[in-house]
Amino acid sequence: MSTSSYSSKSDFVEAFSLKIEELGHPRIYGQILGWLLICDPPHQSFPDLMENLAISKASVSNVTRMLLERGLIEKVRIKGERQIYFKLKEGSVIDFMQKQLRLALDLEEITSRGLEFLSKEKDTDSKRLKKANDFHRFLAEQSENLIEKYKADHDL
């Protein structure tokens, strides 16, 4: 499987945003993140984003707000300029994936409560759920460790 590379920045942005979209985010969410990974300069204005991604002003406004709230991008102000610029926040890639890994933690909690209920009911077969709970706890703990280890080793 030789990784045939992209033939434009747009190609990368599309592939990247498609993957992000699969996770349930709006298309433009991934487009902006992807673009901010490779654009030059690293900070981009409203018109920059509108032109390069072919999206409306309203979309830039709405989606940048989402990304700001989630702490994935930040505003940049430049002296003497009226426009807002946006750039990726340091560590945003890690934060993004860390959020994904919360799934294991959530499922651990849900299965844990399920087990608690089953025990009250003296339910015959809690084996399946117990296995699931074990696995999710393991995964939640270990993946958290992974991130911490990475952060420690790779300075931010």
Added chain:
Amino acid sequence: MSTSSYSSKSDFVEAFSLKIEELGHPRIYGQILGWLLICDPPHQSFPDLMENLAISKASVSNVTRMLLERGLIEKVRIKGERQIYFKLKEGSVIDFMQKQLRLALDLEEITSRGLEFLSKEKDTDSKRLKKANDFHRFLAEQSENLIEKYKADHDL
């Protein structure tokens, strides 16, 4: 945060399916998986699923087909009975999460191709993308290791 447990099996199923739904699956997808984790007996017929989950026959047919294709459930036949039964496949919980972890691998590949393109273009700043690629490769490798370790230690 004391985990106040559920007060019915349905409560568990709803909580579980809601979390699965967040991942982009249909509601019923998670409902069936959740129910098959706690139902008694572990194998369930069309009417079982229709009644306990309050869903239509068509939905049972469609969603069980999806789950079968993905290898998360399997058919059970009982001698002298015409009905099909479904049960969770052994290891389905692990398989499910392993699929989630593919995200890191996919993003590693996408960022890798992006870097390849940037290098051809002699792009000034590939620092952001390189960092992202590093991180995703780390995560893909390590999380794969985690699963393997778990499988080795916990016999299936």
Added chain:
DNA sequence: AATTTAGTTTACTCAATACTAAACAAATCT
């Protein structure tokens, strides 16, 4: 063979949401 049972497929409805255009608000410049 005819009828009942079991499951699939088709066609439709309904709800959610992404995205945008246009109206609006706020701030800066002349």
Added chain:
DNA sequence: AGATTTGTTTAGTATTGAGTAAACTAAATT
């Protein structure tokens, strides 16, 4: 103050997909 630039909010369109009822197919029982 008036005009222009910059960004937000509102209201509307359009697409997508989940879920179901009903029609259909296949198999087994009488």
